[in-house]
Amino acid sequence: MRISLLFRxxxxxxxxxxxxxxxxxxxxxxxxxxxxxIAVPVTVRLHTSGLDLLGFGPTLAALVATAFLVALPLAxxxxxxxxxxxxxxxxxxxxxxxxxxxxxxxxxxxMPTLIAANRTLxxxxxxxxxxxxxxxxxxxxxxxxxxxxx
Amino acid sequence: MIKQAAALCLVMAAPHxxxxxxxxxxxxxxxxxxxxxLAFLPDGGMLVTERVGRLxxxxxxxxLQAEPxxxxxxxFTAAQAGLMEVALDPDFxxxxxxxxxxxxxxxxxxxTRLASARLVDGRLEDVRVLFSAQPAKAGASHYGGRxxxxxxxxxxxTLGDAFDLREEAQNPANHLGKLVRLNRDGSVPADNPxxxxxxxxxxxxxxxxxxxxxxxFDAQQRRLYSHEHGPRGGDELNLIEPGLNYxxxxxxxxxxxxxxxISPYQELPGLQPPLLHWTPSVAPASLTQYTGTLFxxxxxxxxxxxxxxxxxxxxxxxxxxxxxxxxxxxxxxxRIRDVRNGPDGALYLLTDSAEGxxxxxxxxx
Numbered sequence: 272m273r274i275s276l277l278f279r280x281x282x283x284x285x286x287x288x289x290x291x292x293x294x295x296x297x298x299x300x301x302x303x304x305x306x307x308x309i310a311v312p313v314t315v316r317l318h319t320s321g322l323d324l325l326g327f328g329p330t331l332a333a334l335v336a337t338a339f340l341v342a343l344p345l346a347x348x349x350x351x352x353x354x355x356x357x358x359x360x361x362x363x364x365x366x367x368x369x370x371x372x373x374x375x376x377x378x379x380x381x382m383p384t385l386i387a388a389n390r391t392l393x394x395x396x397x398x399x400x401x402x403x404x405x406x407x408x409x410x411x412x413x414x415x416x417x418x419x420x421x
Numbered sequence: 422m423i424k425q426a427a428a429l430c431l432v433m434a435a436p437h438x439x440x441x442x443x444x445x446x447x448x449x450x451x452x453x454x455x456x457x458x459l460a461f462l463p464d465g466g467m468l469v470t471e472r473v474g475r476l477x478x479x480x481x482x483x484x485l486q487a488e489p490x491x492x493x494x495x496x497f498t499a500a501q502a503g504l505m506e507v508a509l510d511p512d513f514x515x516x517x518x519x520x521x522x523x524x525x526x527x528x529x530x531x532x533t534r535l536a537s538a539r540l541v542d543g544r545l546e547d548v549r550v551l552f553s554a555q556p557a558k559a560g561a562s563h564y565g566g567r568x569x570x571x572x573x574x575x576x577x578x579t580l581g582d583a584f585d586l587r588e589e590a591q592n593p594a595n596h597l598g599k600l601v602r603l604n605r606d607g608s609v610p611a612d613n614p615x616x617x618x619x620x621x622x623x624x625x626x627x628x629x630x631x632x633x634x635x636x637x638f639d640a641q642q643r644r645l646y647s648h649e650h651g652p653r654g655g656d657e658l659n660l661i662e663p664g665l666n667y668x669x670x671x672x673x674x675x676x677x678x679x680x681x682x683i684s685p686y687q688e689l690p691g692l693q694p695p696l697l698h699w700t701p702s703v704a705p706a707s708l709t710q711y712t713g714t715l716f717x718x719x720x721x722x723x724x725x726x727x728x729x730x731x732x733x734x735x736x737x738x739x740x741x742x743x744x745x746x747x748x749x750x751x752x753x754x755x756r757i758r759d760v761r762n763g764p765d766g767a768l769y770l771l772t773d774s775a776e777g778x779x780x781x782x783x784x785x786x
Contacts, residue, residue: 293578293681296681297681297682300681300682300683300684301685303588303671304671304685304686307591307671309671309686309689311685315685318685319682319685322682322685323680323681323682326676326680326681326682327677327680327681327682328680329678329680330679330681331679349696349773372484380678381500381562382560382562382585382678383559383560383562383584384584384585384681385678385679386681387677387679387681387683390585406555
């Protein structure tokens with residue numbers, strides 16, 4: 272097994288889930304402003320997205336990386352001999368691992384809910400979808416090299 | 422035993438007007454478990470709340486009575502929840518009534534409650550629940566819980582946004598993230614600003630707050646000041662006017678604890694900006710105005726106790742306008758939960774810990 276081949280797909284998966292999750296968080300917050308009749312021009316939207324990627328991104332990345340560190344190798348192990356299950360398995364691994372990581376973070380953090388998007392069902396499902404995308408990217412990048420990895 | 426610490430306080434925010442003042446800090450009482458609020462009795466004694474759900478009596482000789490006062494209502498204690506404010510009725514000499522704020526409910530459904538009771542022979546009697554903030558929410562964060570009496574002897578109670586429900590601070594229909602004004606019997610004053618407005622809770626006095634843990638009425642200038650905890654940064658000192666919206670969470674000088682932007686805007690038309698904001702956060706936990714004579718230079722100034730900065734912020738006022746700040750009592754290296762203007766002209770502090778202390782600040786000579 273060549274573990275080093277997992278490294279780049281793993282990083283790419285964490286990066287994608289983090290960027291998508293951060294953008295989701297930004298635009299959920301901005302949607303609250305719009306619901307109160309406050310204008311959010313495109314320039315403000317882009318600027319806020321950028322600030323969140325820099326300010327919030329590292330926190331989310333740490334959470335996603337921790338979740339994926341457990342879930343993606345586990346999914347890889349479960350996949351052995353079941354190639355047809357690859358896409359749904361990694362989508363599920365990404366989503367459920369982030370859900371578990373959020374639950375642990377909320378239990379440990381002093382506040383009820385660490386990440387604002389996680390306060391609502393829609394936001395939580397959105398974050399899980401972002402993590403799913405990360406899991407799928409991991410699988411997509413890994414497929415050509417799978418014979419050498421596992 | 423009285424420990425004394427001499428210290429020099431320096432004016433921090435007015436570099437061209439450095440003033441120095443000597444004071445000493447006396448330790449009056451130790452062993453208080455997360456003390457939250459202090460009230461002075463006419464006989465020279467004091468009442469102290471402990472967040473864990475105890476009301477303690479310190480007699481006129483300064484001795485902490487071993488047994489907590491009996492007769493407290495049932496309350497919810499966890500994390501930030503528990504017994505909070507104690508305040509004497511402005512007519513205490515006649516009616517012996519005190520006011521208490523505390524958390525009611527369970528971890529799944531709780532909020533802030535205001536009650537009054539008669540203090541009779543070292544116990545509480547005739548406990549009356551006057552107000553329960555609605556809706557009940559989950560978790561144990563952001564209760565507000567401070568009280569101030571206005572010139573007409575109505576009271577203003579500070580509340581919190583429950584953390585997870587921050588957007589509700591903009592919803593006038595409930596009490597989350599609001600200041601509410603009540604008569605002392607719990608009824609709603611006829612001239613409350615939103616009373617009669619469809620879809621608004623009649624108790625609401627102002628809205629758009631996060632977690633307001635300091636409020637004081639300047640009787641001379643007839644101004645109501647409050648401060649509130651921001652998220653990461655954006656703690657605010659506000660001048661409260663009835664019916665106005667103070668903006669949370671649509672505007673903020675802070676960001677979320679995760680680093681996420683809560684709003685890209687710090688100020689917007691129609692939303693009241695703070696008189697000042699503290700970024701990074703100092704975590705203001707109590708607000709008083711000094712009206713004593715022991716420290717002539719402090720006359721009329723506001724004092725804000727801070728948890729995170731472990732200090733007391735002196736906010737200088739000149740003709741009702743802000744005139745700079747100083748950071749005091751950092752040498753204590755303690756979270757300060759309460760600061761009070763004592764009837765003897767001293768400043769009283771409560772430190773926040775499992776072994777909290779009651780301290781008295783007096784001139785060094």
